[in-house]
Amino acid sequence: MKTLLDHTQLHITLQRLAHQLIEFHADFKDTVIIGLQPRGIWFSDRIVAILREQTGTKIPYGKLDITFYRDDVHASNKIMVPTPTDVPFDIEGKKVVLIDDVLHTGRTIRAAMDALLDIGRPGSVELMVLIDRSFSRELPIQPDYTGQMVDTIITQKVKVNWMEKEGSDEVILI
Amino acid sequence: MSLSVKHLLGIKEITTQDIQTIFRTADNFKQVLQRPIKKVPALRDTTIANIFFENSTRTRISFELAEKRLSADTINFSASGSSVSKGETLIDTVHNILAMKVDMVVMRHSASGAPWFLSNHIDASIINAGDGTNEHPTQALLDAFSMREKLGDLSGKRIAIIGDIMHSRVALSNIFCLQKLGAEVTVAGPPTLIPKHIESLGVKVQYDVKKALQWCDVANVLRIQLERQNKPLFSTLREYALFYGVNKQMLDSLEKEIIIMHPGPINRGVEINSDVADSKQSIILDQVENGVAIRMAVLYLLSSKAEVIE
Numbered sequence: 238m239k240t241l242l243d244h245t246q247l248h249i250t251l252q253r254l255a256h257q258l259i260e261f262h263a264d265f266k267d268t269v270i271i272g273l274q275p276r277g278i279w280f281s282d283r284i285v286a287i288l289r290e291q292t293g294t295k296i297p298y299g300k301l302d303i304t305f306y307r308d309d310v311h312a313s314n315k316i317m318v319p320t321p322t323d324v325p326f327d328i329e330g331k332k333v334v335l336i337d338d339v340l341h342t343g344r345t346i347r348a349a350m351d352a353l354l355d356i357g358r359p360g361s362v363e364l365m366v367l368i369d370r371s372f373s374r375e376l377p378i379q380p381d382y383t384g385q386m387v388d389t390i391i392t393q394k395v396k397v398n399w400m401e402k403e404g405s406d407e408v409i410l411i
Numbered sequence: 412m413s414l415s416v417k418h419l420l421g422i423k424e425i426t427t428q429d430i431q432t433i434f435r436t437a438d439n440f441k442q443v444l445q446r447p448i449k450k451v452p453a454l455r456d457t458t459i460a461n462i463f464f465e466n467s468t469r470t471r472i473s474f475e476l477a478e479k480r481l482s483a484d485t486i487n488f489s490a491s492g493s494s495v496s497k498g499e500t501l502i503d504t505v506h507n508i509l510a511m512k513v514d515m516v517v518m519r520h521s522a523s524g525a526p527w528f529l530s531n532h533i534d535a536s537i538i539n540a541g542d543g544t545n546e547h548p549t550q551a552l553l554d555a556f557s558m559r560e561k562l563g564d565l566s567g568k569r570i571a572i573i574g575d576i577m578h579s580r581v582a583l584s585n586i587f588c589l590q591k592l593g594a595e596v597t598v599a600g601p602p603t604l605i606p607k608h609i610e611s612l613g614v615k616v617q618y619d620v621k622k623a624l625q626w627c628d629v630a631n632v633l634r635i636q637l638e639r640q641n642k643p644l645f646s647t648l649r650e651y652a653l654f655y656g657v658n659k660q661m662l663d664s665l666e667k668e669i670i671i672m673h674p675g676p677i678n679r680g681v682e683i684n685s686d687v688a689d690s691k692q693s694i695i696l697d698q699v700e701n702g703v704a705i706r707m708a709v710l711y712l713l714s715s716k717a718e719v720i721e
Contacts, residue, residue: 302439305451305481305711316413316715318432319439355448 241368241387241395242408250384254365255287257382258334265296267360268332273349274302274320277337279399280367284336299324301335301356306348328357338397340366343378368395368408414712418537420526421546422587430591434556436708437701444480444704454483457714459515460508463540464490464501467519469675469699470540470550474517477706486513501525502532509535515714518542523580536713544578544639550674551584553705555592557698558629561670566593571623573599573657574633574682577606578640581633581674586612599623600655603644604635620655624662629670632657632683652681659686670694 242250262268265288272281278300285298304310304319335349346364353359365382370389387410389395394411398404414429422430443451459478463471471487478485488508490496495504505516515536518526523543530537541547555565562568570589576582576598589596590613597615598605605616617623624630635651645651657671671683671693679685688695 304439305443305453310453311456311715314715316712318413318712319436322439322442351452355451356446 239410240407241410242385244406247406247408250367251283251287254367254382254384255284255291258284258288258365259291262332262334265292265294267330268334269297269299269326269328270334270336271299271301271324271328271353273335273337273345274300274322276339276397279402280338280397281336282401283399284365297326297331299326301349301352303345303348303352306352308344308348322352324356328353328359330358330360333359333362334365335362336365338366339368339370339395340364340378340380341370341373341395343374343376346378347376367397370395413715417713418526418530418539419548419709419713420530420537420539422548422551422584422591423546425548425591427591430552430555430588433552433705433708433712434559436712437552437556437704440480440707440711441701441704443707444700450480450482452482453711454478454481454714457481457514458484458486458512459517459710460486460488460513461540462488462505462508462516462518464495464518464520464525465541467540469702470519470547473699473702474538474540474549474706474710477703477710480703481707481710483515483710486511501529505529505533509533515710538709538713541580543580544583545580546584546587547580547674548584548588549702549706549709550581551588552709553698553702554581554585554631554672554674555588556705557672557694557701558594558670559592560697560701561694562628564593565589568594568629569597569627570594571597571599571617571627571630572633573620573623573630574655575604575635576600576609576633577604577644578636579633581631585631586614590614597623597626601645601651620657621661621664624657624669625665627669629672630657631672631674633674634676634678635682648678648681652684656680656682656684657687658684659690662687662690662692668692672698674698 270285272278288296300323302320302322304317363381366380367384369380369383369386371386397408400406415426461474517538517540519540520542523545525542526537526539539548572582586596597617599617599620673695677688
């Protein structure tokens, strides 16, 4: 077990990612933030809180469930029960920033883009991830904003813990 | 976390947890149905056969729409105009359909227990869309889901099921479902249409419809099933309407506003008057709308191809 980001490092990374978004989106006029259920929303909650505090604007923020769009829906003998989707605004023509905690094979993001396009036709889609597990991609998907890039092998597990859920803010490699 | 069963044969054999899982999943599908693109690709690798040995409008369309919204391939089969009229047995008919690589079966049959019998002989998941006078599980689920939408948690809520309890599969499934969710159930109607010993299921019996309405939060009014009554159980429809029908005047005389439901098809002016069926208190069309979401949830949750380990 190895700590990739401890409490302090994680908070610095969150601040940096939020500021990168501010750098590229300036006034957030046509920007909306969408976190991916279930794990990505703990990360997106934090980013949105920083953005709202820093910019003073109420950036539209939604949560997207992608269960029905997964390509492994029938791959195991358990079927996944969905979590709620809550996107209470129109994404038509908007600059969407998709947020997830860990980018691994890229299949989740592929599913998320399909789910997103069924809600509307965004003007553009960007991807922000906290951890990018390089060399393990199965689809041609790359993030626009990355917290930290780590080299891992497939048998390893990246675990992102949040104060609200696990009682501590840290990222560990198991 | 999937369901504890491989088939949905009846509410009797599923757990409260299963019902809650179905509701949670149906919440998502209800949202999908409100989008411009009312479809998800979840079951695009699944083929479903709708086998109806008995007439149906709502249930059949509802299942078919649910399957299409999940991107499943569907085939429809009805007993009339098929080889069933040439004397083919149920098992043979279904085996032949399954030989064409069908993954799931939705079946309605006039014989009580038919889906249980079939489940002992085939591997595909079976969803009971109504068997004789026994169970109609998806109807009970959509009824409870619609009540939950209006009242929140059903625990401690009072539900009256009014009308032809004897011949109704909706009544039995409703009783099991509502009790598993912690609601209290009273059945009401003429003594000839209420089965003996129904109290043993833990329900109260009331022969005075007005008193049942006064007691309840929700009244689920059932259709008089003349086609299943081979001997007269009440003298005339007019008399039934007079003593056991639900009308506006009766509802207005209550001290509270209750919710009115009906699984359809409605015999207007018999078990329920038009001024009640079309009133603000009636959620009959919400029930129909929720039916698609509930059936999508059941189909999705039972669609896992791998064998359930027992």
